[in-house]
Amino acid sequence: xxxxxxxxxxxxxxxxxxxxxxxxxxxxxxxxxxxxxxxxxxxxxxxxxxxxxxxxxxxxxxxxxxxxxxxxxxxxxxxxxxxxxxxxxxxxxxxxxxxxxxxxxxxxxxxxxxxxxxxxxxxxxxxxxxxxxxxxxxxxxxxxxxxxxxxxxxxxxxxxxxxxxxxxxxxxxxxxxxxxxxxxxxxxxxxxxx
Amino acid sequence: xxxxxxxxxxxxxxxxxxxxxxxxxxxxxxxxxxxxxxxxxxxxxxxxxxxxxxxxxxxxxxxxxxxxxxxxxxxxxxxxxxxxxxxxxxxxxxxxxxxxxxxxxxxxxxxxxxxxxxxxxxxxxxxxxxxxxxxxxxxxxxxxxxxxxxxxxxxxxxxxxxxxxxxxxxxxxxxxxxxxxxxxxxxxxxxxxxxxxxxxxxxxxxxxxxxxxxxxxxxxxxxxxxxxxxxxxxxxxxxxxxxxxxxxxxxx
Numbered sequence: 001x002x003x004x005x006x007x008x009x010x011x012x013x014x015x016x017x018x019x020x021x022x023x024x025x026x027x028x029x030x031x032x033x034x035x036x037x038x039x040x041x042x043x044x045x046x047x048x049x050x051x052x053x054x055x056x057x058x059x060x061x062x063x064x065x066x067x068x069x070x071x072x073x074x075x076x077x078x079x080x081x082x083x084x085x086x087x088x089x090x091x092x093x094x095x096x097x098x099x100x101x102x103x104x105x106x107x108x109x110x111x112x113x114x115x116x117x118x119x120x121x122x123x124x125x126x127x128x129x130x131x132x133x134x135x136x137x138x139x140x141x142x143x144x145x146x147x148x149x150x151x152x153x154x155x156x157x158x159x160x161x162x163x164x165x166x167x168x169x170x171x172x173x174x175x176x177x178x179x180x181x182x183x184x185x186x187x188x189x190x191x192x193x194x
Numbered sequence: 195x196x197x198x199x200x201x202x203x204x205x206x207x208x209x210x211x212x213x214x215x216x217x218x219x220x221x222x223x224x225x226x227x228x229x230x231x232x233x234x235x236x237x238x239x240x241x242x243x244x245x246x247x248x249x250x251x252x253x254x255x256x257x258x259x260x261x262x263x264x265x266x267x268x269x270x271x272x273x274x275x276x277x278x279x280x281x282x283x284x285x286x287x288x289x290x291x292x293x294x295x296x297x298x299x300x301x302x303x304x305x306x307x308x309x310x311x312x313x314x315x316x317x318x319x320x321x322x323x324x325x326x327x328x329x330x331x332x333x334x335x336x337x338x339x340x341x342x343x344x345x346x347x348x349x350x351x352x353x354x355x356x357x358x359x360x361x362x363x364x365x366x367x368x369x370x371x372x373x374x375x376x377x378x379x380x381x382x383x384x385x386x387x388x389x390x391x392x393x394x395x396x397x398x399x400x401x402x403x404x405x406x407x408x409x410x411x412x413x414x415x416x417x418x419x420x421x422x423x424x425x426x427x428x429x430x431x432x433x434x435x436x437x438x439x440x441x442x443x444x445x446x
Contacts, residue, residue, distance in 0.1 A: 114420070114427060114428055117420070117428075118420070118428050118429075118430055120409070121245075121409055121412060121413060121418050121430055122418075122430045122431065124409055124410065124412075124413035125413045125414075125415070125418070125430060127413070128410075128413040128414050131386075132390055132393065132414070146382075149410055149413070150410075152409075153408075153409050153410050156409040157409070160247065164247065
């Protein structure tokens with residue numbers, strides 16, 4: 001999450017005080033990511049130092065008003081369109097747990113998958129309640145909740161697929177090992193050229 | 195697993211009750227157990243999602259709950275009435291008066307208007323055409339479709355068609371709603387509307403069983419039951435309120 005750029009986005013509507021920026025940030029993101037006021041001021045100081053915002057020059061604190069500069073606007077426009085770095089897979093703890101559960105003697109990987117699946121669905125139930133309640137009148141919250149639901153949904157789908165794949169592998173006799181090592185570096189090289 | 199909480203022979207208080215339900219197709223070595231001892235209890239005002247991969251027995255469970263098929267063994271109660279041994283006519287009456295169905299592909303009759311589609315089950319029940327029609331229009335109004343009452347299915351959007359199908363399933367104050375992938379054919383936002391309406395029906399006292407393979411749809415339910423190879427392998431516990439998600443350090 002990029003707090004500096006989010007603050008630039010809020011300032012692109014007009015000059016604002018730090019306290020108001022914090023309130024608006026939380027409202028706009030459905031209060032899914034709380035932000036403390038110290039973090040806001042520290043970020044604003046850094047933005048000012050880099051010439052992306054400017055202030056009235058008053059004292060530090062709630063009385064100080066900030067506005068976005070021309071280079072701040074350029075920075076914001078670039079950030080909105082610049083795709084985030086998704087090239088390398090995140091080191092996902094859940095993925096790790098399932099991959100390792102396959103190796104641990106005496107562990108039923110399907111049971112491990114099942115307990116994670118139940119937990120994820122319970123979490124999704126909570127988000128869905130939120131979507132069906134407060135978020136019906138709060139567009140920012142609805143968008144943020146959708147994102148979280150799709151993320152958790154993707155994880156449950158992966159668990160379902162892992163479950164099915166492991167069952168199939170257990171039912172089929174093991175094949176001789178194939179020299180598949182070469183494919184990954186080839187893929188990486190192909191990506192690097194782009 | 196659901197504990198029925200009552201001795202054998204007692205009438206359950208739930209709207210739908212399955213105890214030790216088996217469904218086997220074929221015989222001998224070729225026998226396939228579509229359901230292998232399912233216990234499920236759904237109370238009034240409760241929405242239960244049954245989630246599982248294809249072939250897990252979800253649809254079989256739904257057809258047995260709706261008395262469209264008999265279990266090979268086990269007991270089923272709908273609205274406190276046990277289905278085993280019930281005469282065919284009595285079962286048909288129960289189906290029409292107690293149970294509403296919602297399907298993925300809506301199943302509306304193309305030659306009838308929205309209101310006529312909704313009125314049809316009531317007319318089949320012997321309710322006068324005029325009364326059935328009034329009930330249908332009221333049901334459509336309740337789902338925000340008053341203006342579409344005279345439209346034919348092909349004049350409606352997918353989301354509207356499914357809302358008509360929900361009105362048809364609920365008309366006549368039915369106590370049990372059985373839905374098979376009710377929003378599977380709709381985009382996310384329309385699917386959400388359909389689930390919201392089903393949830394509202396449950397809040398008014400309807401018991402619902404929604405069968406789906408989709409975790410996002412299942413997450414609308416009060417309780418999610420996981421089915422695999424014809425057996426219930428787990429179910430969610432009632433979640434804490436959504437507030438806990440927004441307090442840092444809790445619920446995550």
